[in-house]
Amino acid sequence: MSKRISQIKSQKTEILTFFQTHTDRLYTLTDLYNHLKIYDEQDKMFVKLMVEDLVDEGKLHPAGRGRFTIEAKSTGYITGKLDFVNPSFGFVRYDENEPDIYISKDDMHGALDGDTVQVVITKKQGKREKNPEGRIVEIVTRARNTVVGKIKVFKNYALVSPDVKGFHENIFVPKDKINGATSDDLVIVELITYPQLGIQASGEVKAVLGKSGDNNAEMNAIMAEFGLPVDFPQAVLDQAAAISEAIPEEEIKKRRDVRDILTFTIDPFDAKDFDDALSFRTLENGNYEVGIHIADVSHYVRPGTLLEEEALKRATSVYLVDRTIPMLPEKLSNNLCSLRPHEDKLVFSAIFEMNDKAEVLKEWFGRCIMHSDRRFTYEEAQEILDGKEDETYSPVLHTLNNMAHILRDERFKKGAFNFETDEVKFRLDEEGKPLGIYQKVRKDAHKLIEEFMLLANRRVATFVHNKGPKDQEPYTMVYRVHEPPNPSKLETFVRFANKMGFSIKSGSTQQLSQSLNRLMTEIEGKPIQNVLESLAVRTMSKARYSTQNLGHFGLAFDHYSHFTSPIRRYPDIMAHRMLQHYLDGGKSLPAAEFEQKAEHSSAMEKLAAEAERASIKYKQVEYMSLQARNVVYNGLVSGVTDFGIFVELEGMGAEGMVRLADLTDDYYEFDADNYRVVGRKSGRVIGFGEELKVKVKTTDLDRRSIDLELVSIAGKTFTKKAPKPKPRRGKIPAPKRRR
Incomplete structure (x- = not known):
């Protein structure tokens, strides 16, 4: 050698x-x-x-x-998404059945929140450690290339403070890339370079949204933060404008004509797009014919068009506090496809013959032409259900309501969950400033509509599933699926509920649903209701769209699709097209194309929900910022961490934090196993679900956060006198400061 x-x-x-x-x-x-x-x-x-x-x-x-x-990708790498929770660390999530991987800031490799990354494990999960540790070795795909934030302009450069979750450092903008922005503008920055360890990200201002604090600017910033579009391309608007509002006679002849049957809509008072209607009549045999009529969006939005391309791209409408960002242009969403009263409309219908036990005896699916006789708001319909007389609609609404109650009770008997979370609403002035917060309570009028929409969705899915030959795979359909909860998350919730004094049995699906429904009954009307319901919902798996029929765990349905809201949900348009294809005698459609669209729709739905929550949080913080600082609020401990206590303010849904550093009467230690903090000297316990009184200390609109000051706990006034905690045995006391 x-x-x-x-x-x-x-x-x-x-x-x-x-x-x-x-x-x-x-x-x-x-x-x-x-x-x-x-x-x-x-x-x-x-x-x-x-x-x-x-x-x-x-x-x-x-x-x-x-x-x-030295590690080989093929054997040692894990691919997942980064949740960059705070400036010091994050977690990579890759499997619901596996613990998330802890990543320190020094091992981020320049990754940002939401990036798809490859990770290598550097320290396995131990007895004490809840999570394995790892480092990011490669960024597979970036979640974003633009960032929304507030700009501060200096003489030769600018800095943008991101509003985006997971982006914890300012972005440097060179002088020639500021593009007319001025200090305190909200801007969209396109990233030129991404952050690295010790190296700041840089970017170029691509759009100025307006001044920080301006309502329109803030709402547009939220949309941009989650990468959601606001305005439609002009070509899409032009294509929508070119659609004729007249319904051709030849189209009417192709459809079942239900215009002479009593038909009405029930929607929120401020709704503009009415995509579902009910028709009702009593048959000669004493049974009832109930029609669920859904706007026939697929008649107007055709494959291969710009309208179709844009609808798929958006996949859902977005409902911010003060506005709706529609999936379809206004010409369609509020006009052609909206089932407005006293107008003929094209619909896709599910028509059922039912008896007074709410049993479906016959069913028919197909395209119709209908005419709405009246538009109800939920409040108007509820007045009739509460006893207000109406010669035409009183018997109809009461009959439908009785049937809805039967359908609802049957769902619960079969294991559906009874979660009734109240919706946070705002009273706004003309400029979008919040004047008040209230929680919208769901009553029978809401539940009536909900039950018949669930009925249509379930029967459509069941019809398609049973359509194909018995000895072959079921025909392809886009389902709304909801899988059973992750066992580890469920175990955590069960353990927590037990510590709170509630018994949850999870040995079987039936036991779990019965226990949860019993829990919801026990806490109904109590201060802890909203907090526990929210925790229970977070324990559940997230519903999503799929061509695999996995059933709907929360509703206790074996087959379930989304069919009833095509104006605002793209999967409903797919369901209409697929159903019509099978009604026309078509064979099973290829699943791959629809699965890809289903996954995209699920992802866009998640982003829309996050944007909606962000807008609610912003308005809650804005409202609290406008209130006097000496007002005392009732609150409930909704979460406990090693740095603070989360408090939900009664009747508002707003959540703030009492920081442990501000509790100067004692030194409080975090007891994670029992969801509480305990005073070292006094033994005072502040735990989950505890009632207390607080004042607003500070509000931060940029961070959408509220800091609270503790006033009293369980009627006992909180003292600010700060005793000096005795050092624990074996620990060296801190040296005294020199003055």
């Missing part, structure tokens, strides 16, 4: 040894040169060639940005 070959082998061995023994972080060629004490350029080139040989041999692996690792 020549001396040169021996030298190369020896060098390769030394390089491999370096990467095998240095696994605390990712190392670069420069790190390797320094370790080997190589400073000559020719020697560096020789080492670099050795590294490239080792990569070709599969013994070393590039990890991005000039870094290398």
Whole structure:
């Protein structure tokens, strides 16, 4: 063996040894040169060639940005999404049945919240540690390339403070990239470079949304924060405008005509798009014919058009506090497809013959033309259900309400969950400033509509599922699926409920649903109701769209689809098209194309829900910022952490924090196992569900946060006198400060 070959082998061995023994972080060629004490350029080139040989041999692996690792991607890497929870650390989530991977800020590799990343485990989960630790070795896909934030302009540059979750550092903007923005503007910045360890991100201002604090600017900033579109492209608007409002006679002839049957809508008082209507008549045999009529959006939005492309891209309407960002242009959503009273409309219908026990005896699905006789608000319909006489509609609404109660009771008997969370609403002035907060309570009028929409969704899904030949796979359909809860999350909730004095049995689906419904009954009307219901909902899996029929756990349905809201949900348009295809005698459709669209729709629905929550949170904080600071509010402990106590303010749904650092009467320690903090000297316990009184200390609109001051707990006034905690045995007391 020549001396040169021996030298190369020896060098390769030394390089491999370096990467095998240095696994605390990712190392670069420069790190390797320094370790080997190589400073000559020719020697560096020789080492670099050795590294490239080792990569070709599969013994070393590039990890991005000039870094290398000994671990092979095929065996040691995990792919997941980063949740960058605070400036110090984050978690990579990759499997509901596996613990999230803890990532420190030094091991982020420049990743941002929502990025899809590859991770290598550096420390396995131990008895004390709830999560394994890891480091990000590669960013597979970026979640965003734009960031929304507030700009501060200096003489030769600007800094943008991001409003985006998971982006914890300012973005540098060069002077020639500011594009007319001025200090305190809300802007959209396109990232030029991403942050790295010790290196600031840089970007260019692409849009100025308006001044921070302006309602329109803030709402548009929320949409941009979640990457959701606001305005429609002009070509899409032009295509919508070109659609004729007249219904051709030849189209009417293709449809079932139900215009002479009593038909009405029930919607919120401020609704503009009415996408569902009910028709009702008593048949000669004494049974009832109930029609659920849904706007026939698929008649106007055709495959291959710009309208179709835009509807799929958006996938859902977004409902912010003061506005709706529709999935379809206004010409369609509020006009052509809206089932407005006293107008003929094209609909896709599910018509059932039912008896007074709410049993479906016959069913028919197909396209109709209808005419709404009256538009009810929920409040108007509720007045009739509460006893107000109406010669035409009193018997109809009472009959439908009785049937709805039967349908509802049957669902609960079969294991459906009875979660009744109240909706937070605002009274706003003309400029969007919040004048008041209230919680909208669901009454029978809401539940009546809900039950018949559930009935239509369930029967459509069941019809398609049973349509195909018995000995073959069911026909492809887009289902709304809701899987059973993750066992570990369920175990945590059960343990928590037990500590709160409630018994939850989870041995079977039936036991779990019965226990949860019993819990909801026990807490109804109590201060802890909203908090416990919210925790129970978070324990459940998230509903989503899929071509796999996995059933709907929360509703206790074996087959369930979304059919009833095509104006605001793209999956409903897919369901209409697929149902018509099968009614026309078509064979099973290929699942892959629809599964991809279902996954996209689920992702867009999640973003829309996050934007809606952000707008509610912003308005809650804005409302509290306008209130006098000496007002005392009733609250309930809704969460406990090692740095503070979350408090939900009664009747508002707004949540703020009492920071432990502000509790100066004692030194409070976090008791994670029992969801509480305990005063070291006094033994005072502040735990989940505890009633207390608070004042607003500060509000931060940029962070959408409220800091609270504790006034009293369980009627006992909170004192600000701060005793000095005695040091624990074995610990050295802190040195006294010199004055």
